[in-house]
Amino acid sequence: MSLSQRHLALILIAPGLMLVAALFLYPLCFSLISAFSGPDGSFTLQWFAKAFELYSTDIVFTVVIVLASCALTALAAIVIAGTLTLGENPYIVGTLKALYRWPLFIPFIVAAQCMRTFLAKNGLMNNTFVSLGLMEPLQAVSFLDWRGIIATFVWKQTPFVALLLAGALASIDRATLEAGRNLGASRMRVLIELALPQVMPTLLVALVLSFVTMLSVLSVPMMVSGSQPTMLTVDMAFRINAYGDYATANALGVITYLISAGAAILYLKRGMSQEAPR
Amino acid sequence: MPTDLPNGPRSGASIAVRDLHVAYGGTRVLHGVSIDFTPGSFTALLGSSGCGKTTLLRSLSGFVPVQSGSIVVGGQDVASLPPEKRGMAMVFQSYALWPHMTVLQNIGYGLKLRGVSRAEIATKVSAMLAMLGLSGYEDRKVTALSGGQRQRVALGRALAIDPGILLLDEPLSNLDAKIRMVMRHEIRAIQQRLGLTAVHVTHDREEAMTMADRLVIMQAGTIAQVGTPEEVYDRPATAFVANFMGAENVLPLRVARSEAGASFSTGDATALVSSEAAQALPAGEAVAYFRDDVARLDAADAVAGGDLLVPGRIAARAYPGGVYRYRVEAAGRQITVDDADRHELGTTIGLRIPLQRLHIFPASEAGIAA
Numbered sequence: 325m326s327l328s329q330r331h332l333a334l335i336l337i338a339p340g341l342m343l344v345a346a347l348f349l350y351p352l353c354f355s356l357i358s359a360f361s362g363p364d365g366s367f368t369l370q371w372f373a374k375a376f377e378l379y380s381t382d383i384v385f386t387v388v389i390v391l392a393s394c395a396l397t398a399l400a401a402i403v404i405a406g407t408l409t410l411g412e413n414p415y416i417v418g419t420l421k422a423l424y425r426w427p428l429f430i431p432f433i434v435a436a437q438c439m440r441t442f443l444a445k446n447g448l449m450n451n452t453f454v455s456l457g458l459m460e461p462l463q464a465v466s467f468l469d470w471r472g473i474i475a476t477f478v479w480k481q482t483p484f485v486a487l488l489l490a491g492a493l494a495s496i497d498r499a500t501l502e503a504g505r506n507l508g509a510s511r512m513r514v515l516i517e518l519a520l521p522q523v524m525p526t527l528l529v530a531l532v533l534s535f536v537t538m539l540s541v542l543s544v545p546m547m548v549s550g551s552q553p554t555m556l557t558v559d560m561a562f563r564i565n566a567y568g569d570y571a572t573a574n575a576l577g578v579i580t581y582l583i584s585a586g587a588a589i590l591y592l593k594r595g596m597s598q599e600a601p602r
Numbered sequence: 603m604p605t606d607l608p609n610g611p612r613s614g615a616s617i618a619v620r621d622l623h624v625a626y627g628g629t630r631v632l633h634g635v636s637i638d639f640t641p642g643s644f645t646a647l648l649g650s651s652g653c654g655k656t657t658l659l660r661s662l663s664g665f666v667p668v669q670s671g672s673i674v675v676g677g678q679d680v681a682s683l684p685p686e687k688r689g690m691a692m693v694f695q696s697y698a699l700w701p702h703m704t705v706l707q708n709i710g711y712g713l714k715l716r717g718v719s720r721a722e723i724a725t726k727v728s729a730m731l732a733m734l735g736l737s738g739y740e741d742r743k744v745t746a747l748s749g750g751q752r753q754r755v756a757l758g759r760a761l762a763i764d765p766g767i768l769l770l771d772e773p774l775s776n777l778d779a780k781i782r783m784v785m786r787h788e789i790r791a792i793q794q795r796l797g798l799t800a801v802h803v804t805h806d807r808e809e810a811m812t813m814a815d816r817l818v819i820m821q822a823g824t825i826a827q828v829g830t831p832e833e834v835y836d837r838p839a840t841a842f843v844a845n846f847m848g849a850e851n852v853l854p855l856r857v858a859r860s861e862a863g864a865s866f867s868t869g870d871a872t873a874l875v876s877s878e879a880a881q882a883l884p885a886g887e888a889v890a891y892f893r894d895d896v897a898r899l900d901a902a903d904a905v906a907g908g909d910l911l912v913p914g915r916i917a918a919r920a921y922p923g924g925v926y927r928y929r930v931e932a933a934g935r936q937i938t939v940d941d942a943d944r945h946e947l948g949t950t951i952g953l954r955i956p957l958q959r960l961h962i963f964p965a966s967e968a969g970i971a972a
Contacts, residue, residue, distance in 0.1 A: 497696055497698060499694040499695070499696050499698035500698045500699070500700055500701075502663075502665055502685070502692075502694070502698065503692065503694060503698040503699075503700075503756075503759070504700075504711070505664075505665075505684070505685040505686045506663055506664075506685055506686070506690070506691065506692045506760075507686075507691065507711060507712035507715060507759070507760075507763060508686045508687075508689075508712060508715045508716065508763070509686055509711075509715055510686060513715070517711075518700055521700075521702040522700070522701060522702055524702075
């Protein structure tokens with residue numbers, strides 16, 4: 325490739341590169357630097373000390389919430405994708421196929437609002453139970469705490485994971501599933517022992533993406549559970565809005581990066597151990 | 603060598619299929635198929651694409667729901683049972699090995715499902731691998747095997763559970779020609795040694811003839827003929843079977859019965875047969891089918907003798923090796939004939955066909971194939 329062509333190539337990708345630099349790299353570097361800079365511009369870890377002092381419970385809370393949501397999302401997605409692939413009742417499969425993708429098109433903030441009206445003490449769910457005579461009005465409790473956050477995350481992310489998983493399941497050789505049933509495996513065993521291992525990489529990718537998405541959502545913890553403990557995104561918004569404390573907020577941001585990097589490393593490690601010859 | 607593997611002939615199970623109807627969506631695929639598979643027999647289901655042979659196999663194995671009819675295995679009707687309850691082992695066209703498992707895990711899976719201990723599984727799998735000529739391959743990943751080795755593993759996986767019935771769904775069609783020949787003999791030998799009832803689906807005529815002791819020719823969702831390879835090849839029951847078994851040359855005939863026997867005529871040629879042989883012939887308009895290799899080229903004015911001598915003209919010639927293959931225009935038809943001698947194009951010749959090698963059917967019946 326001659327020099328002029330190289331220049332041409334650079335010019336062609338320049339707008340995209342500049343956009344990434346201006347909207348992503350610059351803010352990232354800025355927040356990283358500010359997380360480690362004291363008021364006088366020198367290197368310091370004081371913002372991290374402050375973040376851990378004030379929010380260590382929330383860090384653990386965030387990780388637990390997101391991990392629990394991922395686990396439940398995986399379970400729900402496996403049930404849905406498994407039913408779509410191995411289900412034999414055409415009515416159940418057809419209904420599920422038509423319905424399961426809907427939450428994909430609903431924004432987190434709308435989902436959170438729906439959950440508020442559904443899970444509140446006098447919400448739709450409790451009112452339904454009361455009107456069905458399943459419980460007394462006095463027994464009604466609000467689910468608008470960690471349970472509400474998990475419920476919203478799982479409801480919102482399950483279709484995404486199920487979509488990728490069902491696609492992957494549909495593309496494996498169907499005869500490999502039939503071979504299992506032919507040898508005497510029930511549909512459940514076929515799903516768990518024969519189908520899922522073949523689509524594990526897809527499931528992991530979908531879960532890592534969901535993990536990172538859930539980690540970064542502000543609206544859901546803010547709306548569903550206003551009280552303590554809460555998730556790091558709420559803490560960051562609070563530091564900035566209430567105190568104009570960008571430094572601590574940036575330190576919390578770096579901690580969030582590290583958590584999502586942890587998920588990415590776990591995924592990459594697994595991928596590499598599978599590639600390696602045994 | 604471990605002795606767990608059953609070496610002596612075991613009794614395969616019998617299958618009785620009665621009036622089986624199967625449809626996909628609204629399309630009817632099998633129209634009342636009835637057939638028996640005796641214990642220890644090797645049956646090939648043969649037919650062109652879409653004839654229902656794979657559907658019949660898949661309804662035996664339980665992957666296709668049956669509309670009506672029964673499939674009785676060892677006295678029990680299994681037509682309504684799910685595939686996992688039928689105890690038939692199947693070998694798939696795509697091998698269908700599980701890529702995330704080793705050879706040992708693939709072959710041992712059926713045993714694991716039956717609660718066999720790990721040690722016993724290892725022993726049985728190693729004996730199975732020895733029988734298949736794959737000793738020491740236990741810990742290989744199946745993705746690292748060649749096509750022939752994969753098919754052996756697939757066969758081993760099916761045989762490991764000691765099935766009474768072995769279903770083979772075009773198991774050799776993904777293999778190259780040389781390995782296919784070897785596997786034909788191996789599968790046949792193992793089937794005979796274990797005394798299994800085998801049902802083999804194929805569209806390869808030669809494969810069916812060499813492996814099976816009984817052929818079932820299927821046509822449009824029904825059984826056209828059942829018989830030994832010799833019966834089906836030499837005495838096809840219908841025009842379709844004759845055509846499918848390779849008698850692709852077609853001659854229109856007129857059969858006229860007389861006191862002395864019968865006479866056929868096609869174009870300008872006429873031949874006479876005795877009254878004994880004429881019994882089996884249809885009268886009136888008929889169609890004769892014959893193979894490329896039964897006719898010979900002779901001089902146009904040769905003496906017919908007992909044969910049918912049809913005048914014709916050589917239209918094309920090819921040399922596929924050993925003999926010349928000619929396309930001859932005779933009686934208004936294009937006939938393919940193999941002959942050892944070289945003749946020039948355009949030559950007028952006499953097409954000599956021995957009468958006993960003609961498969962003759964009434965013209966009304968031959969409508970489809972002719």
